[in-house]
Amino acid sequence: DAKTTQPPSMDCAEGRAANLPCNHSTISGNEYVYWYRQIHSQGPQYIIHGLKNNETNEMASLIITEDRKSSTLILPHATLRDTAVYYCIVRSYSGGGADGLTFGKGTHLIIQP
């Protein structure tokens, strides 16, 4: 799986959009971009994933650049409960079944009141 690079920490004001960048310049054609987040001392939570089109769900939007070398996770109206570590993960479709995820250190997003 391709490696990802994320800033170690970011601040965002409550009520504003939080934009979390991720660089994955070595991504290959069959690799998807996944985002998970982990609130302190809890298990990670799946947020969203995409291949090349932008995706949106009830939690967030995922914007992937046309060359797929980077992406941005957008939390449209951040709340204090969104304070967490956000992990960007690139994952290939093995076709043979589920396998584990490779987590980096992620971005610690702090929502300021």
Next chain:
Amino acid sequence: DGGITQSPKYLFRKEGQNVTLSCEQNLNHDAMYWYRQDPGQGLRLIYYSQIVNDFQKGDIAEGYSVSREKKESFPLTVTSAQKNPTAFYLCASSGRQGLSEQYFGPGTRLTVT
């Protein structure tokens, strides 16, 4: 409620003792996983199982053992051979398809002294 349970939340053991961490899921998922997390770090894959009676080593399997006798259960044993067992242990499950999202349990924090 459907989900993943891990027990206990906190576990204390003396050095040299084996200890087994429990993980149960009622999501009818075929695949289950064990991860380890050290302070300030991302998760690392210990073992995973795609189906009952089958499991594979992850990136850091040394000093650990697992079994998968039932679909719902995937216990992890931390043996005395594990040099640095103190960590936060997370269990997850997913569908068997290659891109299925993983659902995580609340974790067990193991302290060995």
